[in-house]
Amino acid sequence: MGNYVIRGGRVIDPAAGLDRPLDLVIEGGRLRALAEPGTVAPPDGFKVIDAAGLVVAPGFIDLHVHLREPGHEHKETIATGTGAAARGGFTTVCAMPNTDPPIDTPERVAFVYERAREAGVVRVLPIACVSRGQAGRELADLVELAAAGAFGFSDDGRPVHDSRLMRRALEYGLLTGRPVIDHCEEPALAEGASVNEGPVAGRLGLRGMPAAAEEIPVARNIALAELTGGWVHLAHLSTRGSVELVRAAKGRGVRVTAEVCPHHLTLTDRWLLGAEGNACPPVGAIPIPETLGPYDTRTKVNPPLRTWSDCLALIEAVRDGTIDVIATDHAPHHWLDKACEYGQAAFGISGLETAFGLLMSLVHAGLLDLPTLIARLTAGPGRILEQAGFQVPYTFRPGEPVDLVVLDPDATWEVRPEEFVSLGKNTPLEGVTLRGRVILTIFSGEVVFDGRQA
Amino acid sequence: MEVKTLSPGKPDAGSLLPDARVRRRHVLDLDDFTAEEVEYVLNTAARMKEILRRPIPRVAALRGRTVVNCFYEESTRTRISFELAAKALGADVVNMSAAGSSVAKGESLVDTVLTLQALGADFVIIRHPQSGAPYLVARHLRASVINAGDGWHAHPTQALLDLFTLKEHFGRVAGLKVVIVGDILHSRVARSNVWGLTKLGAEVVLCGPPTLLPRTLISAELWPPVTVEYDLDRALEGAHVVMPLRLQRERQQAGLLPSLREYIRLYQVNADRLRRAHPDAVVMHPGPMNEGVEISSDVAHGVRSLVEKQVTNGVAVRMALLYLLSGAVVEG
Numbered sequence: 001m002g003n004y005v006i007r008g009g010r011v012i013d014p015a016a017g018l019d020r021p022l023d024l025v026i027e028g029g030r031l032r033a034l035a036e037p038g039t040v041a042p043p044d045g046f047k048v049i050d051a052a053g054l055v056v057a058p059g060f061i062d063l064h065v066h067l068r069e070p071g072h073e074h075k076e077t078i079a080t081g082t083g084a085a086a087r088g089g090f091t092t093v094c095a096m097p098n099t100d101p102p103i104d105t106p107e108r109v110a111f112v113y114e115r116a117r118e119a120g121v122v123r124v125l126p127i128a129c130v131s132r133g134q135a136g137r138e139l140a141d142l143v144e145l146a147a148a149g150a151f152g153f154s155d156d157g158r159p160v161h162d163s164r165l166m167r168r169a170l171e172y173g174l175l176t177g178r179p180v181i182d183h184c185e186e187p188a189l190a191e192g193a194s195v196n197e198g199p200v201a202g203r204l205g206l207r208g209m210p211a212a213a214e215e216i217p218v219a220r221n222i223a224l225a226e227l228t229g230g231w232v233h234l235a236h237l238s239t240r241g242s243v244e245l246v247r248a249a250k251g252r253g254v255r256v257t258a259e260v261c262p263h264h265l266t267l268t269d270r271w272l273l274g275a276e277g278n279a280c281p282p283v284g285a286i287p288i289p290e291t292l293g294p295y296d297t298r299t300k301v302n303p304p305l306r307t308w309s310d311c312l313a314l315i316e317a318v319r320d321g322t323i324d325v326i327a328t329d330h331a332p333h334h335w336l337d338k339a340c341e342y343g344q345a346a347f348g349i350s351g352l353e354t355a356f357g358l359l360m361s362l363v364h365a366g367l368l369d370l371p372t373l374i375a376r377l378t379a380g381p382g383r384i385l386e387q388a389g390f391q392v393p394y395t396f397r398p399g400e401p402v403d404l405v406v407l408d409p410d411a412t413w414e415v416r417p418e419e420f421v422s423l424g425k426n427t428p429l430e431g432v433t434l435r436g437r438v439i440l441t442i443f444s445g446e447v448v449f450d451g452r453q454a
Numbered sequence: 455m456e457v458k459t460l461s462p463g464k465p466d467a468g469s470l471l472p473d474a475r476v477r478r479r480h481v482l483d484l485d486d487f488t489a490e491e492v493e494y495v496l497n498t499a500a501r502m503k504e505i506l507r508r509p510i511p512r513v514a515a516l517r518g519r520t521v522v523n524c525f526y527e528e529s530t531r532t533r534i535s536f537e538l539a540a541k542a543l544g545a546d547v548v549n550m551s552a553a554g555s556s557v558a559k560g561e562s563l564v565d566t567v568l569t570l571q572a573l574g575a576d577f578v579i580i581r582h583p584q585s586g587a588p589y590l591v592a593r594h595l596r597a598s599v600i601n602a603g604d605g606w607h608a609h610p611t612q613a614l615l616d617l618f619t620l621k622e623h624f625g626r627v628a629g630l631k632v633v634i635v636g637d638i639l640h641s642r643v644a645r646s647n648v649w650g651l652t653k654l655g656a657e658v659v660l661c662g663p664p665t666l667l668p669r670t671l672i673s674a675e676l677w678p679p680v681t682v683e684y685d686l687d688r689a690l691e692g693a694h695v696v697m698p699l700r701l702q703r704e705r706q707q708a709g710l711l712p713s714l715r716e717y718i719r720l721y722q723v724n725a726d727r728l729r730r731a732h733p734d735a736v737v738m739h740p741g742p743m744n745e746g747v748e749i750s751s752d753v754a755h756g757v758r759s760l761v762e763k764q765v766t767n768g769v770a771v772r773m774a775l776l777y778l779l780s781g782a783v784v785e786g
Binding site for chain 2: 200203336341
């Protein structure tokens, strides 16, 4: 186990209310001391990591990734997906169950744990299906799945359309203490659509899904959580209206938690116009890269990229805590799944390795402060896991195993998908220069990513 | 291999004008044309129309070049029009339709166009049911791509032939009030005409039931200047040009319209309604027409109809594009 002294960094640990220069001493993988800078001499045999000018934070936690194993190993594996996580600063990832076969039995939950033990670079917590086979008809064995270690239940990728099934899931889920995680999408309004409904879709002649297609199930899920006392976690919210519904529900004490993705906070549907879209601002927190053409399928994601007004509402919700968590919805795909017509292309962005740099565009634009950003990547998801009964380090506690990340908020770097650890090279950010880089990731006291040479 | 990169960026627009710094390689839509470039194409089309009037309407400008008609959707007039245009310029023409080809065997669009390229295509004319498909093709091809209609998105040669026909009839496009009526939401003809007409200074009014012209469709920031009017009688006040769009029967089956009867009552362009338009008003239709639905038979074949002229002019406009894309320059 690793022995390290991390010196001279600005330690931001939102759960502990820390934001000041401190040295960390890690011994045998556990935190021995958080000390005033320069007050501890490194003991013999300890490696010194110079973090002067850098930020040191607890390792990031991602409640929503697709690792594609089993069944879609040409898109991603647990090994490559967790390697990508480490490169992105994440030390815990929660894997969605829409694999082949889907994770809907305790044996399959155990399979994910086993593969993660063999090949995983960071911690993997499986999410199990809400319904058997993700078919949306009958409940999966939620209690047995929870006992096997499922963090929550989701048919992600497919919304739970049947309101009665959702009600039963929230009610029966009370036996587990774990959340039901819903991908909020009203099929009748979203059928066949690949983009946000609005004037960009109008111009491009693409079928749009309106914001209402998300907001209707958000309102339904809140009403059902209120009815049953169950815990609903709303995945990847993307609209202003969704945020307002969640804010009001939390005000009434409804048991609802919510997440948002980096791309929904920073990019808009104008990216579908390609670089020409820069002529019609606002296009997002960063300009559209010159190399992006119209109808680039790498902008295709579900929920779709919305408008800057939606981004601003989501950012405000991240600031005021209406949104608890930033999660990537890392959705790696093979290039063939995207090398086709826009309407036929797979949904999803490979997001783990660009998340921090992309989110930092909000900090540099003065729209979000760094401690709040880090809180939504650490304490926010960490407390949700804690409420679900999982003790995952999200704050620096002396004596406990250390998950941490060293960040350079100002370093610039160009996104080159060919350098991704992820097998999914599908990102609209290719060629974009981001300001904000992950320098080093330590998982359970060991360095799992070291970008200092890069 | 070039297909392995997902991202060689946007097809460089360039221009067809003789003094262009970058030559235009593709015609995918009119949104990236300047007004001057549109006028230049129309003037070239006028020269082409002269050729078509000759006893033997044939020149050798594109001899040795191969034009592939790559149609993923049924089409009669557009495909034949392109074929006649290419032949009038002396090119060899190959027709590929999706049914019965490798497409039916599951080949991807990218693979198909790379095959066409390997077979020596100089021009690929593509019609496709998916919006944006010609952009994908253009990103992977050295040949010139002309969009012959993609999904709901664009039909630039139709818009150009409409502009040509208007200019021929009125001597100008600027200042004309043009009303496009019907299924705007699903119409590539409407979208390309909006770009072309507004670039040349026409006033464009879009008219149709809100289910086919929803309020989320258009915004001032992202669209050229157009007016939306749900009431056809009001829209027609003083109009110089009325352009009813084909109404697909599926729209009614999909629940976008309560009944065809009600659509006809509210939105059919007929002689009675045309009385509200300008005394010199003309009627155009991209075809094929549903006579008795979006247009009454008497209007479709009446003195105000430019429908046949549109079809004739389509060949000249397509000749002009093929000619200019081949690198040729027209003087004067």
